Amino acid sequence: MTSIFRGIWVVAYRELVRFVSERSRLISSFAMPLIFLIVFGAGFSRMIGTLVPGVDYVQFIYPGIIAMTVLMNSLMSGVSVVWDREFGFLKEILVSPLDRRGILLGKASGSATVAVLQGMMMLLLAPLLGIPISFKMIITLIPVLFVISVSISSLGLLIATRMRSQQGFQMIIQLMIMPLIFLAGVFYPVNNVPLVMEIISKVNPLTYGVDAIRQVFLGSTETSVIGVTVFGHTMSILDNILLVAAFGFILLSLAAVSFNRSD
Amino acid sequence: MPAVSVEKLSRIFGTLKAVDSVSFEVNRGEIFGFLGPNGAGKTTTINMLCTLLKPSSGKATVNGYDIIKQQAQVRRSIGLVFQDSSLDEYLSAEQNLLFHAYAYGIPGKERKKRINELLELVGLKDRRKSKVRTFSGGMKRRLELARGLLHEPEVLFLDEPTLGLDPQTRHHIWQYIRQLQNKNNLTIFLTTHYMDEAENCNRITIIDNGQIIALDTPAKLKDCVGGDLVTLKAEDNRTAITELKQKYRVEPLFENGSISFYVPKGEEFIAQLVFRFESRLLSINIRRPTLDDVFLKLTGRAIRDEEASFQDQLKQASRQRMRGR
Ligand SMILES: Nc1ncnc2c1ncn2[C@@H]1O[C@H](COP(=O)(O)OP(=O)(O)OP(=O)(O)O)[C@@H](O)[C@H]1O
Ligand SMILES: [Mg+2]
Numbered sequence: 364m365t366s367i368f369r370g371i372w373v374v375a376y377r378e379l380v381r382f383v384s385e386r387s388r389l390i391s392s393f394a395m396p397l398i399f400l401i402v403f404g405a406g407f408s409r410m411i412g413t414l415v416p417g418v419d420y421v422q423f424i425y426p427g428i429i430a431m432t433v434l435m436n437s438l439m440s441g442v443s444v445v446w447d448r449e450f451g452f453l454k455e456i457l458v459s460p461l462d463r464r465g466i467l468l469g470k471a472s473g474s475a476t477v478a479v480l481q482g483m484m485m486l487l488l489a490p491l492l493g494i495p496i497s498f499k500m501i502i503t504l505i506p507v508l509f510v511i512s513v514s515i516s517s518l519g520l521l522i523a524t525r526m527r528s529q530q531g532f533q534m535i536i537q538l539m540i541m542p543l544i545f546l547a548g549v550f551y552p553v554n555n556v557p558l559v560m561e562i563i564s565k566v567n568p569l570t571y572g573v574d575a576i577r578q579v580f581l582g583s584t585e586t587s588v589i590g591v592t593v594f595g596h597t598m599s600i601l602d603n604i605l606l607v608a609a610f611g612f613i614l615l616s617l618a619a620v621s622f623n624r625s626d
Numbered sequence: 627m628p629a630v631s632v633e634k635l636s637r638i639f640g641t642l643k644a645v646d647s648v649s650f651e652v653n654r655g656e657i658f659g660f661l662g663p664n665g666a667g668k669t670t671t672i673n674m675l676c677t678l679l680k681p682s683s684g685k686a687t688v689n690g691y692d693i694i695k696q697q698a699q700v701r702r703s704i705g706l707v708f709q710d711s712s713l714d715e716y717l718s719a720e721q722n723l724l725f726h727a728y729a730y731g732i733p734g735k736e737r738k739k740r741i742n743e744l745l746e747l748v749g750l751k752d753r754r755k756s757k758v759r760t761f762s763g764g765m766k767r768r769l770e771l772a773r774g775l776l777h778e779p780e781v782l783f784l785d786e787p788t789l790g791l792d793p794q795t796r797h798h799i800w801q802y803i804r805q806l807q808n809k810n811n812l813t814i815f816l817t818t819h820y821m822d823e824a825e826n827c828n829r830i831t832i833i834d835n836g837q838i839i840a841l842d843t844p845a846k847l848k849d850c851v852g853g854d855l856v857t858l859k860a861e862d863n864r865t866a867i868t869e870l871k872q873k874y875r876v877e878p879l880f881e882n883g884s885i886s887f888y889v890p891k892g893e894e895f896i897a898q899l900v901f902r903f904e905s906r907l908l909s910i911n912i913r914r915p916t917l918d919d920v921f922l923k924l925t926g927r928a929i930r931d932e933e934a935s936f937q938d939q940l941k942q943a944s945r946q947r948m949r950g951r
Contacts, residue, residue: 366698373728381716451712455773458676459729460702 370465371472374456378443378473392439392481396431400424400488403550414552414589418581421492423589426577427549429485430511434543434569436478437512438536440470441519445532464619467520471615474519475512482508494580503579510604511572514611521618547573552589565593568610575603627690629654629781629813630675635684636836637670644670646836647684652781652815657807659827660817661917667836668817669709672785675815676706689780702730705779707770709786709817715759719750719769722758723776730777744772747802764795771802782806784816788823800826821917832921839924844917851915851923854892859884859908866905874899888915 408420447453456466489496526532546560547569553561564570574591578600590597630652637645645667652658660668673679675688677697691699713722720741727737745751748768758766774782788796806812824830825844832840840847860866867885870878876887889895892912922928
């Protein structure tokens with residue numbers, strides 16, 4: 364048991380040390396969410412106006428943009444596994460007495476910590492966009508972002524356990540990232556779209572992550588059109604988080620099996 | 627209890643038998659060498675012994691721990707220097723060692739002390755804060771050696787520890803290795819295809835195509851060649867060969883314009899030969915057998931022909947490129 368915990372903190376610690384020494388990553392992971400925020404926010408906000416009383420379009424997409432920042436950073440966990448494999452450092456990790464599950468959890472929580480930090484930095488934009496934030500929001504946001512981030516990290520890790528090259532991994536991630544983001548209810552409420560899109564969106568676990576973040580900022584959406592309804596039940600913030608956590612747990616278990624089996 | 631005990635260990639990749647039913651034992655405190663050409667199965671064997679690769683069949687124990695059932699114990703008791711660099715190039719030398727110390731749970735006070743000692747030992751103390759990517763190949767190799775020793779393993783596996791290093795650094799590394807063996811009674815399992823290095827081992831296993839073809843001390847292995855190697859050139863090589871065969875009962879080999887053969891007690895033989903030989907001699911050379919000769923004798927080919935050393939260069943070049951990125 365202790366070797367699991369040691370695995371988690373040792374591996375997470377290295378991820379953080381690495382992150383601090385690589386500043387380019389900091390900038391690049393902000394670029395895409397910011398571009399989306401500016402293009403979509405400025406492009407549509409005047410046309411769309413308010414979606415529900417008190418919520419304009421920028422306020423609606425802003426939580427989704429935070430989710431996007433978290434998503435981009437979380438997938439780095441997988442990048443770092445493939446990177447370590449390519450440069451040999453993974454062997455150093457694998458022959459050490461650290462538990463394999465601990466190693467994976469360490470990768471996931473290391474990149475989740477970075478992702479939460481980056482997500483929190485997006486909060487600096489809130490005053491510029493006229494979005495009110497309170498201390499309570501910030502405190503709630505941290506665990507919410509962490510759970511979402513660990514789950515998405517697990518997805519990155521699962522793919523990474525099967526990949527041998529950086530290029531291969533990047534290809535798959537590029538293929539996945541767009542549908543994940545566009546079909547997650549970042550830019551439109553998922554209850555009000557054509558059926559096919561609605562189904563895909565509701566299968567996409569990121570949808571629930573986005574909804575959870577949104578509810579942190581806009582309060583409960585259970586009674587409004589911008590909420591997420593599954594089988595007639597509108598998700599609360601806790602429902603969302605539990606669902607995302609369950610999804611993460613399954614992915615992480617699969618990743619552990621796959622990691623153990625790979626030579 | 628032997629330090630390493632291997633019984634009919636095999637590993638198959640597809641249809642290729644990379645390691646084919648090898649059995650051997652490594653005694654405590656000895657330097658045990660694995661010698662063989664490229665692709666012989668040396669690295670594959672090490673990977674199995676250090677639990678990175680599952681054997682296709684067979685059994686092995688390291689420090690008495692089963693490599694399949696007791697992986698955690700095996701990992702805790704061994705140190706490793708891989709054939710290819712396994713450092714984090716974006717961390718400093720010290721950070722690499724720190725990571726290792728944390729991973730092996732070395733307690734705080736010990737940690738500082740040992741890291742200092744080892745950095746001193748490998749001569750990297752004044753570069754401790756530098757990022758590893760700014761190190762030369764030899765410096766990286768020395769850092770890896772320091773890292774492998776940090777948690778005081780009982781068995782140290784070194785996969786071609788001196789590949790691509792200059793003679794001076796090779797000499798240094800060998801000095802450490804012998805020092806460690808004497809001081810700490812450390813068992814060292816190493817692979818190499820440098821014959822001259824293999825001579826430093828207490829015992830050597832020669833492996834070819836995944837199979838062990840010889841296992842003994844360097845001296846005994848050289849004995850099996852059958853004496854010293856004499857190489858000579860004569861004005862008329864053909865008559866010289868006939869004469870050698872008839873009068874001296876040796877089996878000469880004619881290659882590249884010179885005649886060579888093995889005889890016991892080479893010096894005495896030459897004195898006789900110079901005195902009595904009828905064909906006119908142009909040159910004579912005598913040397914003690916090396917492990918190269920052993921390999922040649924056992925397999926009929928040289929361990930490092932042109933092609934092999936060319937492959938080596940390629941390997942080096944591609945490694946350099948990987949690191950350069
Ligand atoms: N992961 C792998 N998949 C397929 N074949 C492999 C794999 N690893 C090694 N081999 C093959 O197994 C054989 C033995 O390889 P190994 O790396 O053990 O050789 P080696 O003795 O260490 O050689 P070298 O001196 O070049 O390091 C080679 O023919 C190699 O191609
Ligand atoms: Mg090898």
